[in-house]
Amino acid sequence: MPAYDPHAIEAKWQEYWERNRTFCTGDRSSKPKLYVLDMFPYPSGEGLHVGHPEGYSATDMYCRFKRMKGFNVLHPMGYDAFGLPAEQYAIETGTHPRVTTEKNISNIRRQIKRLGFSYDWDREFASTDPEYVHWTQWIFLLLFDTWFDPEYEWIDPEGKKRTGKGRPISELPIPAVVQTDGEETVCRYRDSFRLAYQAESPVNWCAALGTVLADEEVINGRSERGDHPVQRIPLRQWMLRITAYADRLIEDLESLQWPDPIKEMQKNWVGRSQGAEVDFFIETSDTSYEKWTAERKAMGFPGQPGPDTIRIYTTRPDTLFGATYMVLAPEHPLVGKLTTDDQRSEVEKYIKYASNLSEEDRVAGRGEKSGVFTGGYAINPVTGEKIPVWIADYVLISYGTGAIMAVPGHDQRDLEFARTFQLPVRAVVMPTDDWFQRMQDYLERLHEVLVIEVPNKKWPPQDPLGPDNYTQYIELLPEAFIEDGEGMQSANPGVSLNSLPTPLAKEKIVAWLVRSGIGRSAIKYKLRDWLFSRQRYWGEPIPILHALNADGEPSGLIQAVAEDELPVLLPEMEDFKPTGRPGGPLEKAVEWIHVRKEGREFARETNTMPQWAGSCWYYLRFCDPRNRDKAWDPDKEGYWMPVDLYVGGAEHAVLHLLYSRFWHKVLFDRGHVSTMEPFQKLVNQGMILSTTYRTSKGRIVPYSKIDFKEGKAFHVETAEELAGETEKMSKSRGNVIPVDIPVQQYGADTTRLYEMFIGPLESTKPWSMQGVEGISRFLNRAWRMIVDESGDELKLNPAVVRNDAPADEEQLRVLHRTIDAVSRDMESLSFNTAISRLMEFVNYFTAQENRPLTCMESFVLMLSPMAPHIAEELWQVLGHSESIAYAPWPLLDSRYIQESTIEMPVQINGKVRGRITVSADADEKAMEQAALSDPKVKKHLEGHAIRKTIVIPKKMINIVAKPNTN
RNA sequence: GCCGAAGUGGCGGAACUGGCAGACGCACGGGACUCAAAAUCCCGCGCCCCUCGCGGGCAUGAGGGUUCGACCCCCUCCUUCGGCACCA
Structure with a gap:
C-alpha cells in the first residue's frame, strides 16, 4: 500500500514522538538556547478553527528548523483557562467551571496534538492548576510587598544609569509624623504606597441581573443579556500601580525587536505628555485674590491645591492668556462649592445624567458638546480676569487633574464648546502662513455649504485670511489653530510672550508661573492604574485578609495571606448564580471567608483576579513548570529567558503585552528575573479569513447547507447559486472552518503547509479549501518522487535506487539553490516562499530519470520542519533508523550557486x-x-x-x- | 476623526538593497492515458493590437514627481482592512 497515506503515517509518528519523548527539552546543554513561545490560548468550548494553528504552525516549523541547526529549543504549550464563558455556563447549567474547563482543554489538546506540533508536553499546564494559582498569588503578594521609589538610582544590566525602581515595602521611609501616630497609621501609610492597593472605582452594576458586568457585556447603557438598565456605581477594588512604570515601559521598548506599529501603539497607550499644572483662584473663596497671590509668591506652589483653587493640567501653558473659561469634570470635588444656588438644580441634573453614562456612551454624543454653567467664577492668573467655571462630560475626572482651562482659540473641543454656549474666543497664538493658506483653501471649498450666523460681521471674510483679520474672525473659523506659532495678545506687567515661538513661550511662562508660585511643569500619562479585581468566581482568589473589628466589620486594616498558606483555592460551590450584591459570588462562601488566626478574626478577600493574571507570567513558569518550592528556579530562568520569539495575534498588541511587561519589571526590580524585558522578538500573525455565503436576499447560509461544485456554491435546498464574500471567521457569519475538517480530509502535514502557503505570516489572508487541495497534490508528488508506488511494500522509487553515480552539475545547482533559498526563508519565517522553492525542486526532480539519493535526502531534511510526518516516513524509506528531528540541516555549498x-x-x-x-x-x-x-x-x-x-x-x-x- | 497596515492576472500571492513584473499554487482551456470516470502526466494561460514573428503596445488602485531605470523613493487623491476613541 505504498500510496501516500497521511492518516496512517501521522498516527504512527505522533505515537513515536510521544513514546520517545522526542521533543522534551533538557535545561542544560552545550548548544545555544532558543525559547520560542505561542500566546497562551484560551480553551473555548468551540475548539480550534483553521485560524488558530497559524501561529502554532509557524513557531513549530521554526523550532524544528532550529533544532536541526543545533539549538536547544524550548517550545511549550499550556492554557489560559480562567474566564467568563465557563462561569456563564455554570450559572446557566450548574456545571462546575472546572468540569467545563477540563473538557475544553482535552478537546483542544487533542486538536493540537493531531497537528503534530513539537511541544514539550512534559511542561504543559493550565492557569487554573492549583500549583500555578499558588505562584500567581505569590506574585500578587510580591506586588503587594513592593513600592515604587521614583528617586532610586541604579545601573541596568546594559550598564545604563536608571532612576526609579520597585523596592520592598519594608524599605519605605516612614515620616516621623506618621511614626508617632502609631502602628495603625504606619500600616495605612504603607498601604498607600504599595503597587497593589485598594481604591474606589466605578463598576457596571446591573440590578436586574444582580451582578457586575464587564464593559463588553454592556451595550448602550443596558445589559447585553436581557436588556436591563446598567448603572455605574463605585466599588472597593484592587488596583495595580502600573503608572509608576510608565516611563520604563516606554524607554525599554527601544531594545526590542518588535514590529514598529506595535511599539507605536504601546507608546500611545502609555501616552506620556509634557505640560504644566496651573492653579486658578476661585472667586467664592474666603480670602481675597490679592492675598492669595501674595501668599503664593511667598510660599511657592503647594503639593496639594487647597480648597480655594482649581488645579488644571495643560500641554499648552503658552496659551494661558487665551483661557476664557474653565471646565471641570462633573465628578470634580469642587463642583459643589462653586455652584451657586441659581444653578444648583441644573448642575445636579447634569451630574446625574453624566454619572450614568459609561465612558463609551459619553463618547457616542461627541460632536455636540454638552455642559452646564456652575454659576461660579475663577480668576485667570495671568490676566486677572474673572472667568466662568462650567462642568462638561468632555472633561474626564480620570485624566490630568479632572479640570481644564479652556482656550477656545487654540483647542478644537474648547472652540466647539465655546460656540455652543457663546463664550468668548481670544487669539493668543499667531498661526503660520502655511496654516492661513490651508484655512483659506478650506474656506473656499466650503464656501457654499458653510452657514454661520454672524452678528456685525461679514462672513466669509472678503480679504484672504491672514494676520490682519485673524483676531476678528477667529471664533468663526471651522478649526482652531492648535499648532506651534508665535505668541500674541499675551502680556501682563510681569511677563510677555508676544512674538515668541511656541516652545520658547512655554518655557518662559512656566518660569514665570514657578516664580509666582502658581504653576509648575508636569508630566502626565494617559495610562491609568490597572483595575485588578473582578466580582467573579472563576478566577484566582486575591490572597488578602481583612481584619475585623469587635462588631465583625472590616476595620480597613489588611494583611497578606502568609506565603506558606498559599495557594488560596476557590471554595467548592454548587450555585454560581449572582448574589444580588455587587461583591461577587464568593460572598456566598461564608465558611471559606471566615478566618481565625492567632485569636483574631479575618475575612477573606472575595474579589478574584482578572484573566490577564494567568497570562502575565506563564512564560516564566514554562522554564520550570513542576517546581513545588518556587515559582521557578533562578538558574533555569537565567538559562532560558528571555523568550527569543513570541508569536500571537495583533489583538493583544496593547493590553496583554503591556501587563506582562509590567509584571516582569517588578519581578526584575525585586531580583526574581534576570532580564528587564520578557519578549525579545515579537511577530503578529495575520488573521485567516473565510468565505461567507449569502443568498440573493442577503441571508447567511451555513456551510452545512451548501453544495460546492464546479468551483461554485449552491444552496442544498433551493439550488440557488450563492455569492461568497471574504470575511472574518465568526459564529454569527456561519463561516467558521474547524481545524478538524482539513486534518480529517487531507492530514496534518497538508493542513500545516497550507496554513503557511496562503501568504506571509503577518498578513491577513483567506482560507480556501481548493488551495488545500493543491498542497495535498504537492505532498503526493513529493512522495512519488521518492517512493515506488507500484508494489505492495514500501520501497524506494527505482529512479532513486538506480543511481549510484553522483549528482550531475545541474542537479547540484538546483539542490544548492534550493538549500540557499529555503534556509534564508526559514530564518525569516517566510514559509510561503520556502514551500514554493520545495515545489520547484519536486517539479524539477520528478522529471529526472536519475534522482541521486543525496539530493533526495537533502530535500526530505528541508521538508521536515514543515511537514514532519511525511518527512519522518520518507527518511525511514531512505534508510535511516533515527528520527529526522535532530538530523543536521543540509549544508550549502556556495560553489554551486555561482554561475x-x-x-x-x-x-x-x-x-x-x-x-x-x-x-x-x-x-x-x-x-x-x-x-x-x-x-x-x-x-x-x-x-x-x-x-x-x-x-x-x-x-x-x-x-x-x-x-x-x- | 486620529493612528497603523495594505492595494500586483479570474483568485492567493512572488519579485533580496531602485535593475528582466507575474515565481509557486488555485481556477480555467487543450491534449495523453482509460471502455469510461477519478487520479496522474504533458501543453497553454495578464490585457490589447497586428503584417501572427524570434513582432509591437499597455499594464503593479488613480494622478503627478525624482531617476538612465520605480510595484519599490517623494507628493496629492481614492479604496479596503485593523486599532483607538473628546487625554487638556
Whole structure:
C-alpha cells in the first residue's frame, strides 16, 4: 500500500514522538538556547478553527528548523483557562467551571496534538492548576510587598544609569509624623504606597441581573443579556500601580525587536505628555485674590491645591492668556462649592445624567458638546480676569487633574464648546502662513455649504485670511489653530510672550508661573492604574485578609495571606448564580471567608483576579513548570529567558503585552528575573479569513447547507447559486472552518503547509479549501518522487535506487539553490516562499530519470520542519533508523550557486530589447561590447545615437539612445 | 476623526538593497492515458493590437514627481482592512 497515506503515517509518528519523548527539552546543554513561545490560548468550548494553528504552525516549523541547526529549543504549550464563558455556563447549567474547563482543554489538546506540533508536553499546564494559582498569588503578594521609589538610582544590566525602581515595602521611609501616630497609621501609610492597593472605582452594576458586568457585556447603557438598565456605581477594588512604570515601559521598548506599529501603539497607550499644572483662584473663596497671590509668591506652589483653587493640567501653558473659561469634570470635588444656588438644580441634573453614562456612551454624543454653567467664577492668573467655571462630560475626572482651562482659540473641543454656549474666543497664538493658506483653501471649498450666523460681521471674510483679520474672525473659523506659532495678545506687567515661538513661550511662562508660585511643569500619562479585581468566581482568589473589628466589620486594616498558606483555592460551590450584591459570588462562601488566626478574626478577600493574571507570567513558569518550592528556579530562568520569539495575534498588541511587561519589571526590580524585558522578538500573525455565503436576499447560509461544485456554491435546498464574500471567521457569519475538517480530509502535514502557503505570516489572508487541495497534490508528488508506488511494500522509487553515480552539475545547482533559498526563508519565517522553492525542486526532480539519493535526502531534511510526518516516513524509506528531528540541516555549498555564465537583459531606453550571455567574470567593457553586438540590439539602435550606457554587472545593461535627427 | 497596515492576472500571492513584473499554487482551456470516470502526466494561460514573428503596445488602485531605470523613493487623491476613541 505504498500510496501516500497521511492518516496512517501521522498516527504512527505522533505515537513515536510521544513514546520517545522526542521533543522534551533538557535545561542544560552545550548548544545555544532558543525559547520560542505561542500566546497562551484560551480553551473555548468551540475548539480550534483553521485560524488558530497559524501561529502554532509557524513557531513549530521554526523550532524544528532550529533544532536541526543545533539549538536547544524550548517550545511549550499550556492554557489560559480562567474566564467568563465557563462561569456563564455554570450559572446557566450548574456545571462546575472546572468540569467545563477540563473538557475544553482535552478537546483542544487533542486538536493540537493531531497537528503534530513539537511541544514539550512534559511542561504543559493550565492557569487554573492549583500549583500555578499558588505562584500567581505569590506574585500578587510580591506586588503587594513592593513600592515604587521614583528617586532610586541604579545601573541596568546594559550598564545604563536608571532612576526609579520597585523596592520592598519594608524599605519605605516612614515620616516621623506618621511614626508617632502609631502602628495603625504606619500600616495605612504603607498601604498607600504599595503597587497593589485598594481604591474606589466605578463598576457596571446591573440590578436586574444582580451582578457586575464587564464593559463588553454592556451595550448602550443596558445589559447585553436581557436588556436591563446598567448603572455605574463605585466599588472597593484592587488596583495595580502600573503608572509608576510608565516611563520604563516606554524607554525599554527601544531594545526590542518588535514590529514598529506595535511599539507605536504601546507608546500611545502609555501616552506620556509634557505640560504644566496651573492653579486658578476661585472667586467664592474666603480670602481675597490679592492675598492669595501674595501668599503664593511667598510660599511657592503647594503639593496639594487647597480648597480655594482649581488645579488644571495643560500641554499648552503658552496659551494661558487665551483661557476664557474653565471646565471641570462633573465628578470634580469642587463642583459643589462653586455652584451657586441659581444653578444648583441644573448642575445636579447634569451630574446625574453624566454619572450614568459609561465612558463609551459619553463618547457616542461627541460632536455636540454638552455642559452646564456652575454659576461660579475663577480668576485667570495671568490676566486677572474673572472667568466662568462650567462642568462638561468632555472633561474626564480620570485624566490630568479632572479640570481644564479652556482656550477656545487654540483647542478644537474648547472652540466647539465655546460656540455652543457663546463664550468668548481670544487669539493668543499667531498661526503660520502655511496654516492661513490651508484655512483659506478650506474656506473656499466650503464656501457654499458653510452657514454661520454672524452678528456685525461679514462672513466669509472678503480679504484672504491672514494676520490682519485673524483676531476678528477667529471664533468663526471651522478649526482652531492648535499648532506651534508665535505668541500674541499675551502680556501682563510681569511677563510677555508676544512674538515668541511656541516652545520658547512655554518655557518662559512656566518660569514665570514657578516664580509666582502658581504653576509648575508636569508630566502626565494617559495610562491609568490597572483595575485588578473582578466580582467573579472563576478566577484566582486575591490572597488578602481583612481584619475585623469587635462588631465583625472590616476595620480597613489588611494583611497578606502568609506565603506558606498559599495557594488560596476557590471554595467548592454548587450555585454560581449572582448574589444580588455587587461583591461577587464568593460572598456566598461564608465558611471559606471566615478566618481565625492567632485569636483574631479575618475575612477573606472575595474579589478574584482578572484573566490577564494567568497570562502575565506563564512564560516564566514554562522554564520550570513542576517546581513545588518556587515559582521557578533562578538558574533555569537565567538559562532560558528571555523568550527569543513570541508569536500571537495583533489583538493583544496593547493590553496583554503591556501587563506582562509590567509584571516582569517588578519581578526584575525585586531580583526574581534576570532580564528587564520578557519578549525579545515579537511577530503578529495575520488573521485567516473565510468565505461567507449569502443568498440573493442577503441571508447567511451555513456551510452545512451548501453544495460546492464546479468551483461554485449552491444552496442544498433551493439550488440557488450563492455569492461568497471574504470575511472574518465568526459564529454569527456561519463561516467558521474547524481545524478538524482539513486534518480529517487531507492530514496534518497538508493542513500545516497550507496554513503557511496562503501568504506571509503577518498578513491577513483567506482560507480556501481548493488551495488545500493543491498542497495535498504537492505532498503526493513529493512522495512519488521518492517512493515506488507500484508494489505492495514500501520501497524506494527505482529512479532513486538506480543511481549510484553522483549528482550531475545541474542537479547540484538546483539542490544548492534550493538549500540557499529555503534556509534564508526559514530564518525569516517566510514559509510561503520556502514551500514554493520545495515545489520547484519536486517539479524539477520528478522529471529526472536519475534522482541521486543525496539530493533526495537533502530535500526530505528541508521538508521536515514543515511537514514532519511525511518527512519522518520518507527518511525511514531512505534508510535511516533515527528520527529526522535532530538530523543536521543540509549544508550549502556556495560553489554551486555561482554561475559560470550569466544571462543579462539589455534595455534600450528602459525597455528590454535583447538578452546576452556573458561569462561571470566579464568586466563592464566586455558586457557593453556583447550588448552592442547583439543582433536585436543592433537592429533597435539603427538610426540612433548612443548617449549613455549604464552597466550594472550581473543585473542588466541599459543603453540610452536618441534618434538621429539628420 | 486620529493612528497603523495594505492595494500586483479570474483568485492567493512572488519579485533580496531602485535593475528582466507575474515565481509557486488555485481556477480555467487543450491534449495523453482509460471502455469510461477519478487520479496522474504533458501543453497553454495578464490585457490589447497586428503584417501572427524570434513582432509591437499597455499594464503593479488613480494622478503627478525624482531617476538612465520605480510595484519599490517623494507628493496629492481614492479604496479596503485593523486599532483607538473628546487625554487638556
